[in-house]
Amino acid sequence: MxxxxxxxxxVTPLKASEYFNGIISGNRVSLSRxxxxxxxxxxxxxxxxxxxxxxxxxxxxxxxxxGITGAPGAGKSTFIDSFxxxxxxxxxxxxxxxxxxxSSKAKGSILGDKTRMDRxxxxxxxxxxxxxxxxxxGGVAKTTRETIILCEAAGFDFIIVxxxxxxxxxxxxxxxxxxxxxxxxxxxxDELQGIKRGIMEMADAIAIxxxxxxxxxxxxxxxxxxxxxxxxxxPSESGWVPRVETCSxxxxxxxxxxxxxxxxxxxxxxxxxxxxxxxxxxxxxxxxDTITENLKSSFFNQQKIKDALPLFERxxxxxxxxxxxxxxxxxxxxxxxx
Amino acid sequence: MxxxxxxxxxVTPLKASEYFNGIISGNRVSLSRxxxxxxxxxxxxxxxxxxxxxxxxxxxxxxxxxGITGAPGAGKSTFIDSFxxxxxxxxxxxxxxxxxxxSSKAKGSILGDKTRMDRxxxxxxxxxxxxxxxxxxGGVAKTTRETIILCEAAGFDFIIVxxxxxxxxxxxxxxxxxxxxxxxxxxxxDELQGIKRGIMEMADAIAIxxxxxxxxxxxxxxxxxxxxxxxxxxPSESGWVPRVETCSxxxxxxxxxxxxxxxxxxxxxxxxxxxxxxxxxxxxxxxxDTITENLKSSFFNQQKIKDALPLFERxxxxxxxxxxxxxxxxxxxxxxxx
Numbered sequence: 001m002x003x004x005x006x007x008x009x010x011v012t013p014l015k016a017s018e019y020f021n022g023i024i025s026g027n028r029v030s031l032s033r034x035x036x037x038x039x040x041x042x043x044x045x046x047x048x049x050x051x052x053x054x055x056x057x058x059x060x061x062x063x064x065x066x067g068i069t070g071a072p073g074a075g076k077s078t079f080i081d082s083f084x085x086x087x088x089x090x091x092x093x094x095x096x097x098x099x100x101x102x103s104s105k106a107k108g109s110i111l112g113d114k115t116r117m118d119r120x121x122x123x124x125x126x127x128x129x130x131x132x133x134x135x136x137x138g139g140v141a142k143t144t145r146e147t148i149i150l151c152e153a154a155g156f157d158f159i160i161v162x163x164x165x166x167x168x169x170x171x172x173x174x175x176x177x178x179x180x181x182x183x184x185x186x187x188x189x190d191e192l193q194g195i196k197r198g199i200m201e202m203a204d205a206i207a208i209x210x211x212x213x214x215x216x217x218x219x220x221x222x223x224x225x226x227x228x229x230x231x232x233x234x235p236s237e238s239g240w241v242p243r244v245e246t247c248s249x250x251x252x253x254x255x256x257x258x259x260x261x262x263x264x265x266x267x268x269x270x271x272x273x274x275x276x277x278x279x280x281x282x283x284x285x286x287x288x289d290t291i292t293e294n295l296k297s298s299f300f301n302q303q304k305i306k307d308a309l310p311l312f313e314r315x316x317x318x319x320x321x322x323x324x325x326x327x328x329x330x331x332x333x334x335x336x337x338x
Numbered sequence: 339m340x341x342x343x344x345x346x347x348x349v350t351p352l353k354a355s356e357y358f359n360g361i362i363s364g365n366r367v368s369l370s371r372x373x374x375x376x377x378x379x380x381x382x383x384x385x386x387x388x389x390x391x392x393x394x395x396x397x398x399x400x401x402x403x404x405g406i407t408g409a410p411g412a413g414k415s416t417f418i419d420s421f422x423x424x425x426x427x428x429x430x431x432x433x434x435x436x437x438x439x440x441s442s443k444a445k446g447s448i449l450g451d452k453t454r455m456d457r458x459x460x461x462x463x464x465x466x467x468x469x470x471x472x473x474x475x476g477g478v479a480k481t482t483r484e485t486i487i488l489c490e491a492a493g494f495d496f497i498i499v500x501x502x503x504x505x506x507x508x509x510x511x512x513x514x515x516x517x518x519x520x521x522x523x524x525x526x527x528d529e530l531q532g533i534k535r536g537i538m539e540m541a542d543a544i545a546i547x548x549x550x551x552x553x554x555x556x557x558x559x560x561x562x563x564x565x566x567x568x569x570x571x572x573p574s575e576s577g578w579v580p581r582v583e584t585c586s587x588x589x590x591x592x593x594x595x596x597x598x599x600x601x602x603x604x605x606x607x608x609x610x611x612x613x614x615x616x617x618x619x620x621x622x623x624x625x626x627d628t629i630t631e632n633l634k635s636s637f638f639n640q641q642k643i644k645d646a647l648p649l650f651e652r653x654x655x656x657x658x659x660x661x662x663x664x665x666x667x668x669x670x671x672x673x674x675x676x
Contacts, residue, residue: 053660061657142662149660197539197572229567234535283654283661290665295633316621319399322391322487323621324480327628 016051023154024059028127031154035129038146041139053146056153061279063152064266065159067173070183071195072164075209079183079249080160081117086255087158088125095151096120098130098162099144099169127156141172145286148176174202175282175289178275179262182206186215186222201233203242205261211246212253219246238274240265304333354389361492362397366465369492373467376484379477391484394491399617401490402604403497405511407537408521410502413547417521417587418498419455424593425496426463433489434458436468436500437482437507465494479510483624486514512540513620513627516613517600520544524553524560539571541580543599549584550591557584576612578603642671 019037022030038049070076084094096117120126129147131140148159161177163169174180182195182203200206206226211219227244235241243261247254269275299305312330315321321329357375360368376387408414422432434455458464467485469478486497499515501507512518520541538544544564549557565582573579581599585592607613637643650668653659659667 050660050663050666054663057657057660146660146662195572197574198536200571201535201539225566226570228563229570232564232567233538236535280655284651286661287650287654287664287668290662291637291668292630292634294665294669295637296630299629299633312625313622316625317618319395322388322395322484323624324484324628325388325392326625327632328388330625330629331632 016048016055019052020055020153023056023150026155031127031150032129034150035143035147038150039131039143049146053149056149060149060152063148063157063159064179064262065148065161065177066262067161067163067170067177067180068183069163069170069173069180069195069199070209074183074185075249076162076164076183077116079207079209079247080162081120082249082252082255083258084117084120084126084158084160085123086252086259088120088123091125092157093125093127093155094120094123094158094160095127095154095156096129096160096162097144097147097151098128099140099173127151127154140169141176141286142290144173145176170196170199170202175285178269178278179204179265181258181262183209184222184226185210186218203230204236204240204265205242205258206230206244207254207258208244208246209249212248212251216246222246238269238278239272240268299334302334305330308333354386354393357390358393358491361394361488364493369465369488370467372488373481373485376488377469377481387484391487394487398487398490401486401495401497402517402600403486403499403515404600405499405501405508405515405518406521407501407508407511407519408547412521412523413587414500414502414521415454417545417547417585418500419458420587420590420593421596422455422464422496422498423457423461424590424597426458426461429463430495431463431465431493432458432461432496432498433465433492433494434467434498434500435482435485435489436466437478437511465489465492478507479514479624480628482511483514508534508537508540513623516607516616517542517603519596519600521547522560522564523548524556541568542574542578542603543580543596544568544582545592545596546582546584547587550586550589554584560584576607576616577610578606637672640672643668646671 014033019030019034023034034052037045037052040046040049068076068080070079080096084096087094117128120128131144131147144161148161151159159177161173163173180202182200182205184195184206186208208219208222208226223244223246230242230244233242245254245257245261247258249255266275269278300309308330312321312326316323316326352371357368357372361372372387372390375383375390378384378387406414406418408417418434422434425432455466458466469482469485482499486499489497497515499511501511518540520538520543522544524546546557546560546564549561561582561584568580568582571580583592583595583599585596587593604613607616638647646668650659650664654661654664
């Protein structure tokens with residue numbers, strides 16, 4: 001490289017097999033560049049990404065995938081820093097993927113959080129990768145799922161997928177992990193402030209964080225309350241009854257108890273055969289989901305449809321057309337496309 | 339009609355405008371026959387049904403739509419009989435639509451239940467109509483939504499939509515009503531036995547039924563527990579905090595309290611502008627949902643896709659193809675259809 005090139009980011013195009021060899025031998029640079037390839041929307045990159053994912057697929061699956069969510073301020077990143085370090089101190093390799101398909105404001109918050117993963121950031125057994133916040137939810141979900149496969153092929157034992165708890169992404173993440181953890185803090189009855197409805201019901205466990213100092217009593221009370229409330233829910237498909245535990249990520253207190261819950265859940269799921277069953281169901285779900293999202297985008301990205309939609313929405317609001325008749329007319333418009 | 343015709347069911351085809359005139363003047367026979375038209379899958383019936391719904395649309399909307407669900411045995415039909423009679427005794431007209439898109443076994447159960455609505459069945463201010471259990475969920479949802487429009491045009495003040503609480507239909511019903519009520523019974527910690535996850539979180543209120551005799555103490559305890567648990571949920575979009583009340587439909591006890599909750603919810607929603615906003619959002623949602631369901635059925639009903647799906651599902655389970663690559667191949671197959 002000569003001096004005049006010093007500001008050019010030099011990315012020599014590799015073949016899929018070259019990326020694969022790098023990943024399988026645990027090369028972090030190869031892994032990072034492969035994830036960038038997966039994130040690319042260029043058609044030639046997409047084709048190569050598919051080839052690469054197929055190569056990695058037989059080497060994937062040997063991890064525990066943990067989804068972690070919680071409202072802003074609950075201390076998710078501090079928790080992941082503490083929990084991840086606990087795992088690496090037990091000779092485990094940990095990959096952290098941070099998803100945030102919502103606003104650029106929230107993106108800033110996750111990137112800000114990332115710098116707070118002080119220990120993991122310099123831990124040779126850890127790998128942290130934020131997802132780009134641009135693109136559709138379906139696109140982010142696809143990227144994250146394929147990144148999981150790559151990280152597993154690279155030998156990571158734990159894949160932690162972090163989301164911000166305020167959008168639709170939690171449902172997507174819930175459909176790609178083995179264990180879903182909700183991080184909360186104890187407060188004056190507004191523990192779930194900022195958390196969307198439906199998220200608590202997906203949780204396999206709730207960690208009540210910042211259970212230290214003056215907060216300890218409140219955190220213990222919240223633990224009892226939520227523990228009781230979760231028992232009122234109908235049982236989950238796996239038969240697992242969600243658990244609640246307090247912790248203080250800042251002082252590494254109680255992190256081992258959270259791990260014990262995850263370990264117990266994992267053993268139960270493997271023993272019952274639910275673990276493999278759930279992974280298969282998730283993979284099949286994502287095939288159907290990808291097809292549906294693709295059909296929808298072919299439809300709604302057609303210019304005639306884009307032009308007509310506001311008019312039909314207006315007519316529906318004015319009650320001059322029924323929802324069904326509007327759908328039929330739009331479908332006709334789509335079929336008669338030139 | 340001469341003697342030789344006495345066993346022939348004589349259904350003269352009417353025009354849409356004739357159905358409409360009958361409905362608008364409150365003729366029950368016209369309403370019933372119009373609903374049968376809406377339920378028909380024949381293309382000529384569908385076209386006429388659309389015309390009829392358009393005619394009724396400007397006369398629709400003036401009702402309170404209440405979704406009622408609960409596990410088998412919770413006493414839904416007894417509750418509806420009591421609650422509906424309470425409303426008709428206050429000079430209100432009540433239509434009851436029972437949806438059950440699940441098994442024919444469950445269908446039997448709803449039809450069985452219907453005969454238990456003793457009072458409403460002979461009440462001139464009430465109209466009871468079970469939905470056919472055949473057909474897709476999307477089809478049943480469409481039928482029910484259009485039936486609501488017809489019933490409103492016929493002057494009903496309350497539309498009660500009943501589901502069995504074990505399937506996907508509750509989510510559909512939740513998207514077409516103003517108020518969603520869950521009927522439960524107090525038991526030994528298994529109050530929600532038979533209720534799918536996610537249903538409790540949709541409820542605007544929970545009625546703990548059969549709160550009489552030996553059950554009263556248990557019911558009151560359950561009321562306190564669920565009331566407390568519901569406060570732990572994140573607030574709903576409307577700002578409404580779900581309520582819990584006990585009642586005994588069999589002895590008409592506490593039914594007025596349930597009504598007071600619904601009335602309070604209605605007043606709050608109207609005052610805040612949430613009522614109209616929610617109805618508009620629901621109508622627009624159903625346009626998008628109808629389009630998506632139609633796109634999916636065009637795809638998945640194609641013979642080549644039907645033939646190929648089991649193979650791709652097998653490959654995914656064997657990890658010889660990724661979810662995304664499988665979706666891409668199936669989409670290619672679909673596009674190249676002859």
